[in-house]
Amino acid sequence: MKFMDEYRQPALIQRNLAELRQAITRRWVIMDVCGGQTHSLLRHGLEAALEDVLELVHGPGCPVCVTPAEAIDAAAELARRPNVIVASFGDMLRVPGQRGSLLQARAEGAKIRIVYSPMDAVELAASQPDQQVVFFGVGFETTVPATALALLHARQRGLTNFSLLVSHVRVEPAMRAVMQSAETRVQGFLAAGHVCTVTGYENYHSFVAEFSVPVVVTGFEPLDLINGLFECVQSLEQGQPRLSNQYERSVSPTGNLHAQRLMEQVYEIVDTPWRGFGRIAGGGLAIRPEFCEFDARVRFQLADAVCSSDVDCRSKEVMLGVIKPPECPLFGNQCTPETPVGAPMVSSEGACSAYYRYSRSNELTS
Amino acid sequence: MCLGVPGRVAVWIDQDPLMALAEIDFGGLRKRCQMACVPEARVGDYVLVHAGVAITIIDEVAAEKLLATLADLGEMNPQEASFP
């Protein structure tokens, strides 16, 4: 497909990797923030190809992994009520809450539908007026315009049987939490490309200045990742931490203003609990009071999300870049994708599951 | 989760600011996508689609510039670089 295949050409990958390796004189610790990038680095064998010269650690950018277990329990509980259907993205179904996953709830008769877009849940509500349809929406800023749009469509169409149970999170406060952690070893960041498509990247100027680390807006294809790493390494080698954009085809400095307007119209910034992390200041988004009739927490009188932690799961250290997944004692024995102990082993974008799936892949594939 | 898939705007269906809808061609497969975030997109433009919503128009000039830079790295002579 255009805008994908060109960035996967094996010969170009080899050549640019060689160039990157030559530019490195120290084993820098670089964090990719987005789970999609983690997945791509492992899937295409880039992590293995650079292992001896760079330490790549994988940040908190898997929304499924940081959604509080309580929110999953709340979604399952709603789906068990008569005349309520919960719709969500497929990724959410296998993640364990404190009382099982949505998949288990569905096996027990709870009404749970997988949808590709929040807009599909609006259609579902329109076609089933005698049912309450709740879209269980998780995701970073990339996904927020889609749920905001769904809510506004439902209002425009006069649907009184559609609501949102949202667990939206914001990337920049999570990067801040990584840098503020006493244990952090991160020296540079690849910023999440598609989040920046929506938000732009001007907000990172103060981050770079405050923490003296380079931040490079980076895409998802192998050549994008190599190029982002190259820029990050150069910035580190020159001792000049800077902000740069290596994903210009999809990201402008100010981002997508239409998308931001939708986001600001429907949501406000709040402190929010991140699974494994604890509460992050300004780390999430909540539906504004003027749209409370579309807020499932209000409509169904659910309690606010709380901070729960998974006993024995070391996802916090993984997400802070302090340890790599194989250093968790449960990795690969008690904790596997079939028997996950923590959320990062479940989602295809969770760092633990990516390591488990691709640990033996060190071929540079296309 | 933040996956974005590039596709070509094939035909506009609705240009209302909120309900904006177009048919997008993903390498032969056509799907209807929300266009409220890219009202300025024109037929033939490539957009990046996430969860059924187009979130940006892909800048083709920037895309080619990057590929040219990546191809120029190393010893390769710029004239030798060619892309399908």
Ligand code: SF4
């Ligand atoms: S391997 Fe399992 S238990 Fe260990 S950090 Fe990853 S998800 Fe948690």
